Amino acid sequence: MESFGDRLHRAMAQRGPLCVGIDPHPGLLTRWGLTDDVDGLERFCRTVVEALGDRVAVVKPQSAFFERFGARGVAVLESTIRQLRDSGSLVLLDVKRGDIGSTVAAYASAYLDPSSPLYVDAVTASPYLGVMSLAPMFELAATHGGGVFVLALTSNPEGAAVQHARGADGRTVAQAVIDEIAQLNRGAQTMGSFGLVVGATIGDTGHDLSAVRGPLLAPGLGAQGGTAAALRTVFGAGLPWVLPSYSREVLHAGPDVGALRAAAQRALTDCRAALGGS
Ligand SMILES: O=C(O)c1cc(=O)[nH]c(=O)n1[C@@H]1O[C@H](COP(=O)(O)O)[C@@H](O)[C@H]1O
Secondary structure (H helix, E strand, O other): OOOHHHHHHHHHHHHOOOEEEEOOOHHHHHHOOOOOOHHHHHHHHHHHHHHHOOOOOEEEEEOHHHHOOHHHHHHHHHHHHHHHHHHOOEEEEEEEEOOOHHHHHHHHHHHHOOOOOOOOOEEEEOOOOOHHHHHHHHHHHHHHOOEEEEEEEOOOOOHHHHHOOEOOOOOEHHHHHHHHHHHHOOOOOOOOOEEEEEOOOOOOOOOOOOOOOOOEEEOOEOOOOEOHHHHHHHHHHHHHHEEEEEOHHHHOOOOOHHHHHHHHHHHHHHHHHHHOOO
């Protein structure tokens, strides 16, 4: 069975290093001429899949925008995940889960077990109950060729107060997370299956990403003010592992399928230039 890291490495080589988020904000549904209800949600997602599913390496549905419609919204998430997988893009479900280990095991089976209705290629996870409280996710991901992206340095201004705090050994909380994920990726041939989330907005924080050998998801581009040009400053030696991620910046171009494709292509061109062909 091929690992998530290998599958992602290939997808990024074939389709380019780009992740596009599906974040159906109420304002975006309105802007697209859709109703702010399950019907609008379903049409929005179908259009994004049609426009981008066959060309973007990774698509990242944000679970909150589906959950706000209850069971029917989650049903749209389920069918969107299926459509995306059929279209050939990898699906990274943005759920930022984290809990005590026994509950994390249930989250793992919800998202990373191939028999689950919400099975995806990878999920986002929160390390603030301790990185290794996420072990059941890491284990199930490794068993079934899935991936986990753990929050390290988030794109929001509030994150630094927690993530830059230093522990007894002098490392920041973020560096401790980074180092634990690097351990999990030891021995990976192309790219490890365990990634980190590092916002494109954070500037040079002095964190060392050189040993991670796993994907570095970079949200915060576009709508939050992050630029492709700043990726070099943020990531330093981690630059070859960066997976830039855009949601509103690309989605604003819809609902026209051609315009969505053009916006994603522009984002990819900017990122390729910034990443220097890595
Ligand atoms: O895990 C994430 O994807 C994430 C981490 C982070 O530090 N910052 C961040 O913005 N995100 C998510 O990335 C998306 C950003 O959306 P835009 O600002 O519209 O591009 C949202 O779904 C956020 O929840």
